[in-house]
Amino acid sequence: MNSIPLTHILFVSTALFFIGMYGLFTRRNLITMLMSIELILNSVNINFVAFNKYMYPDKLNGVFFSLFIITVAAAEAAVAIAIIINLYRSHRSIDVEDTTEMKY
Amino acid sequence: MSTDFFILMKQELIITVIIFILLLLKIGTDLSNETFMNLTNGLLLLNLVAGFVGNRSGMLFDDMFFTNPLIVLEKNILSLGTLIVSLQSADWLKKHEHVPEFYVLLLCTLLGMFFMISAGNLLLFYVGLELSGIPVAALANFDLAKKKSSEAAMKFIISSAFASGLLLFGISLVYGATGTLTFSELATHINAAPLLIFAFVLLLAGFGFKISVVPFHLWTADVYEGAPVAVTSWLSVISKGSVLFVFVSVLYTVFKPLASTWYNMLFVLSVLTILTGNLFAMRQNNLKRFLAFSSIAQIGFILVGITGSSQLASASVVYFVLVYVFSNLAAFGVVALVSAVTGREQVSDYKGFYKTNPVLSWVLTIALFSLAGVPPTAGFFGKFFLLLSGAEKGNYLLITIAALNMILSFYYYLRIVKAIFMDTNEQPIERLHIPVYPRLAMIICVTGIIVTGLAGYVYDYIHSLSIGL
Numbered sequence: 032m033n034s035i036p037l038t039h040i041l042f043v044s045t046a047l048f049f050i051g052m053y054g055l056f057t058r059r060n061l062i063t064m065l066m067s068i069e070l071i072l073n074s075v076n077i078n079f080v081a082f083n084k085y086m087y088p089d090k091l092n093g094v095f096f097s098l099f100i101i102t103v104a105a106a107e108a109a110v111a112i113a114i115i116i117n118l119y120r121s122h123r124s125i126d127v128e129d130t131t132e133m134k135y
Numbered sequence: 136m137s138t139d140f141f142i143l144m145k146q147e148l149i150i151t152v153i154i155f156i157l158l159l160l161k162i163g164t165d166l167s168n169e170t171f172m173n174l175t176n177g178l179l180l181l182n183l184v185a186g187f188v189g190n191r192s193g194m195l196f197d198d199m200f201f202t203n204p205l206i207v208l209e210k211n212i213l214s215l216g217t218l219i220v221s222l223q224s225a226d227w228l229k230k231h232e233h234v235p236e237f238y239v240l241l242l243c244t245l246l247g248m249f250f251m252i253s254a255g256n257l258l259l260f261y262v263g264l265e266l267s268g269i270p271v272a273a274l275a276n277f278d279l280a281k282k283k284s285s286e287a288a289m290k291f292i293i294s295s296a297f298a299s300g301l302l303l304f305g306i307s308l309v310y311g312a313t314g315t316l317t318f319s320e321l322a323t324h325i326n327a328a329p330l331l332i333f334a335f336v337l338l339l340a341g342f343g344f345k346i347s348v349v350p351f352h353l354w355t356a357d358v359y360e361g362a363p364v365a366v367t368s369w370l371s372v373i374s375k376g377s378v379l380f381v382f383v384s385v386l387y388t389v390f391k392p393l394a395s396t397w398y399n400m401l402f403v404l405s406v407l408t409i410l411t412g413n414l415f416a417m418r419q420n421n422l423k424r425f426l427a428f429s430s431i432a433q434i435g436f437i438l439v440g441i442t443g444s445s446q447l448a449s450a451s452v453v454y455f456v457l458v459y460v461f462s463n464l465a466a467f468g469v470v471a472l473v474s475a476v477t478g479r480e481q482v483s484d485y486k487g488f489y490k491t492n493p494v495l496s497w498v499l500t501i502a503l504f505s506l507a508g509v510p511p512t513a514g515f516f517g518k519f520f521l522l523l524s525g526a527e528k529g530n531y532l533l534i535t536i537a538a539l540n541m542i543l544s545f546y547y548y549l550r551i552v553k554a555i556f557m558d559t560n561e562q563p564i565e566r567l568h569i570p571v572y573p574r575l576a577m578i579i580c581v582t583g584i585i586v587t588g589l590a591g592y593v594y595d596y597i598h599s600l601s602i603g604l
Contacts, residue, residue: 048304055297064293071300078307087314093307096258096316100303103265107299110269111292114276118285130286133357 040081047074061115061125065108072104143193143202146186146210147253150246153178154239161235168234172225175238176572179218186211194255198317201255205600209380209453210249216373216460217245222576223468224365227475237277240270241369248377257306257316260381264302267377268295268345271370275362287361294344294354302341308334318389325392335393338385339400345378348438349408352431356415359427364474367423368467371430376456379434383441383452387602394444401442402533409435409540416547422470422480425547426463429506432544433459436521439537443524450601451520454587454594458505458517461583465502468580469495472573477564482551487560492567496555498577505584507548508541513588520594 051070058064076097083093119125141148157175160166166174192203221241228234247266254260272295276288310316312331313324325331343351359367390397412432419425440451472495474480489496505514518541526534569577587593 051300055293061289061293065296068293068296068300071297072303075300075303075307078304079310082307082311082314086311092258092314092316093310096261096306096310099258099262103262103269107265107269107292107296110273111296114272114285114288114292117276117279118289121280121282121285127289130289132283132286133360 037081037085040077040085044074044077044081047071047077059127061118061127064127065111065115069104069108072100076100139193140195142189142191143195144200145189146182146207146214147246147249149182149185150242150249153182154242154246157235157239157242161239168229168231171234171238172221172228172572176218176221176225179214179221183211183214183218186214198319199256199259200250200253202253203600205453205597205602206252208597208600209252209377212453212457212460213245213248213373213377216376216464217241219460219464219468219576219579220365220369220373222572222579223368223464223471224363225572226472226570227363227365231277233277237274240274243270244268244274244369244374248373252377252380254381255318257309257318257321261299261303261306264345264378265299267374268299271295271366271374274366274369275358277366278363281361283361284363287358290354290361291358298341298344298351301337301344305334305337305341308337318385321389322391325390327393327396332393332396335390335397336400339397342378342382342385343404346375346382346434347431348404348434349411349431350404352408352411355431356424356427359430360421360424364423364467364471367426368464368471371426371467372460372463375430375434376460379437379452379456383449386441387444387449398442398444398528401438402530405435405438405442406533406536407435408432408438409537413540413543413547416544419547420482422482422485422551425482425551426466426470429544429547430463432540433506435540436518436537439525439533440521442530442533443527445524445527446598446601447520447527448524450594450598451517451524453601454597455517455521457593457597458513458584458587461580461587462502462505462512462514465498465577465580465584466506468573468577469499469502472567472569473564476567479564482554483560484564485551486554486558487563488555491563491565494569495567498581500552500555501581501584503548503551505588507545511585511588513584513586516588516594 047070051067051074054067055064058067079093079097115125122129190207194201228237244267247263251260251263251267254263272288272292275291276285278284308330313321315321315324340351347355386397409432412428412435416425416428416432419428437452437455440448501512505512508515508518522534522537
């Protein structure tokens with residue numbers, strides 16, 4: 032059953048983590064930046080579930096942690112999107128290059 | 136067993152009950168802002184008093200939640216800070232149309248901090264951290280019509296979400312390497328394996344974002360400037376204080392085996408933090424932005440104290456946070472009042488402030504002296520203990536840099552004092568009436584600055600509760 036080695040899964044999750052980080056630093060649209068953060072959180076989920084299944088299958092610590100991450104990420108996204116909508120109302124744009132009220 | 140639950144989780148339960156009372160009042164009744172604020176301040180005072188009686192130490196839920204006298208004291212410091220912030224925000228809130236929401240969000244973050252401080256498991260710690268982080272983003276946006284406010288909230292939520300992403304990746308690697316999430320078990324499993332050091336660096340980055348240590352401080356100034364003053368003072372004192380408490384206990388218990396590694400990391404970070412905070416504070420003209428950079432410099436001094444890793448170190452951090460609550464909230468109290476009435480926040484606006492508002496000038500001056508560390512005030516003793524505990528390790532380079540930076544910081548704190556007392560201004564801020572609640576908050580703060588410095592038993596009490604590495 033465990034025909035896929037753990038290292039393969041860890042490779043996927045680490046790649047996902049850095050893709051998310053790259054997206055966060057290069058994208059200028061707030062919704063896309065939020066999606067990048069979701070990528071980071073999902074890479075963490077993969078990590079937890081993989082570690083739990085392959086290395087510590089007698090307890091369900093990791094699976095529960097990933098359930099909590101999914102829930103909290105949903106709450107975070109809800110607040111972030113509300114803030115972005117409000118930002119759009121005041122700035123007429125959701126591009127971070129346009130939010131330049133405060134500098135230095 | 137069931138009474139244990141009520142006694143050990145007393146402070147969390149009280150906050151939860153207050154949140155529910157406020158929510159139901161908001162839905163069911165049509166109270167005026169004035170009544171609502173009186174009621175909430177009363178409940179917060181009750182919460183503070185209740186925090187001091189009938190405490191016990193113990194564990195709950197299979198080591199998930201634990202409490203001891205030091206943790207109770209830390210929670211009481213946060214409750215006191217909440218009460219002061221709530222009193223100070225009265226003037227700004229009374230014209231706002233969403234007063235109940237403000238208090239519900241504020242108390243939700245306080246509840247999150249309580250759970251975070253009491254956490255004995257990385258899962259509860261993470262949930263508490265998020266509960267104390269997400270509502271603050273909504274609070275930062277509370278001046279709904281202002282452009283700056285929504286920009287600050289956006290910057291805060293993106294950077295805090297990224298920080299918790301880093302923190303979580305670190306936690307997942309710790310879990311992978313050790314197979315447990317409980318603090319007490321982790322302490323025996325952690326070793327200097329490269330994977331665990333990498334995980335620790337990620338955790339440190341996550342913590343660094345929350346307390347704005349220098350390479351991760353970029354959100355601080357913008358969020359502080361844009362958010363409403365009450366929320367800024369909340370962020371700079373309560374939010375940072377709670378994360379600092381957890382940071383110290385995590386470093387000293389969970390990451391004990393990596394002590395030599397994190398000592399070097401904290402050494403570099405503290406020097407960077409103090410220097411950057413000081414240098415940027417010098418060139419600020421907006422008072423809120425100025426206080427943001429001064430708070431970054433203060434965090435650097437706290438890191439110097441943390442490197443000491445003895446009983447003295449852990450005591451000095453808690454003591455400094457207590458002093459910092461009083462001094463920073465006194466400074467923000469004056470800024471909040473002036474900004475709520477006149478809308479002016481520049482340093483140049485404060486020229487000749489003494490001629491029109493002698494009382495407010497003295498409060499601000501005492502607060503700034505305490506932040507700078509001038510002897511009769513508590514800030515001096517706070518910084519003295521921090522440097523003393525840092526010196527215990529014998530790293531005199533670090534202590535010399537910190538002490539020289541203390542002198543550097545006098546320049547920009549005294550620049551404000553000079554503007555208040557010596558400079559003249561064509562259009563000074565008019566004579567302000569100080570309403571009851573802000574006046575009460577200022578009295579608490581100024582008394583706190585003087586009493587915690589002069590009454591030695593405050594420090595002795597904290598010292599007797601603390602444990603070192």
